[in-house]
Amino acid sequence: MKEDKKITPYKDSQLNKKKQVEQMFDTISGNYDGLNRVISLRMDLKWRKKVVKAIAATKPESILDIATGTGDLAIKFANETKATRIVGLDLSNGMLEQARIKVKDTKLQNKIEFIQGDSEALPFDDNSFDAITVSFGVRNFENLEKGLSEILRVLKKGGLFIILETSVPTKFPFKQGYHIYSKNVLPLVGKLFSSDKVAYKYLSESASVFPHGEVLNNILKKIGFIQVEHKPQTFGVATIYSATK
Numbered sequence: 405m406k407e408d409k410k411i412t413p414y415k416d417s418q419l420n421k422k423k424q425v426e427q428m429f430d431t432i433s434g435n436y437d438g439l440n441r442v443i444s445l446r447m448d449l450k451w452r453k454k455v456v457k458a459i460a461a462t463k464p465e466s467i468l469d470i471a472t473g474t475g476d477l478a479i480k481f482a483n484e485t486k487a488t489r490i491v492g493l494d495l496s497n498g499m500l501e502q503a504r505i506k507v508k509d510t511k512l513q514n515k516i517e518f519i520q521g522d523s524e525a526l527p528f529d530d531n532s533f534d535a536i537t538v539s540f541g542v543r544n545f546e547n548l549e550k551g552l553s554e555i556l557r558v559l560k561k562g563g564l565f566i567i568l569e570t571s572v573p574t575k576f577p578f579k580q581g582y583h584i585y586s587k588n589v590l591p592l593v594g595k596l597f598s599s600d601k602v603a604y605k606y607l608s609e610s611a612s613v614f615p616h617g618e619v620l621n622n623i624l625k626k627i628g629f630i631q632v633e634h635k636p637q638t639f640g641v642a643t644i645y646s647a648t649k
Contacts, residue, residue, distance in 0.1 A: 471541020
């Protein structure tokens, strides 16, 4: 299995990956939403909609959205579920500031709690949430298994855990098209949104080496999750994983 530990945003930095990821997302936070829409050709909206539908079907009272970023998914949970407690957690305060701006002076301001925190040391008691999600964030964990273990700890028994993450298509011609796009098109898109070229190079590289499909399923099972399954999206460029405790 390929490891993601050596793929870091700023390879010449003395900071560890966790601090580098925080720094990177602080830098690109103002452009992050636009980047997502362009890179995914707006398909990320469709993928998130599927995540919300799956979570809403379980009628959770409490939801934790890890790597919440600018709060897109947490806001959808607030609008489309009856959960009374919704927490969006992220390492980057810059991203969280964008999330807070979105809900400021709206009815959602007091419905969602946005907090800065580390996914590998979650500031919650055991069995705290009925549902937990991570969208486009697990590949940024410094220690994947530690982060997943923390998620299992704070998830209630019978609770639903969903990951939405990029993946690499395996079938022709989508596999070849993906590599052409990530190597040639993505860097150009990055230049349109930020002068931080290294950040977008990292996003592309980390996606290409991160374990996906059955490999990630096996890691989830090793941690202790049950009923683990995955569903590739849009020819395999993204995958939705679900598991329970």
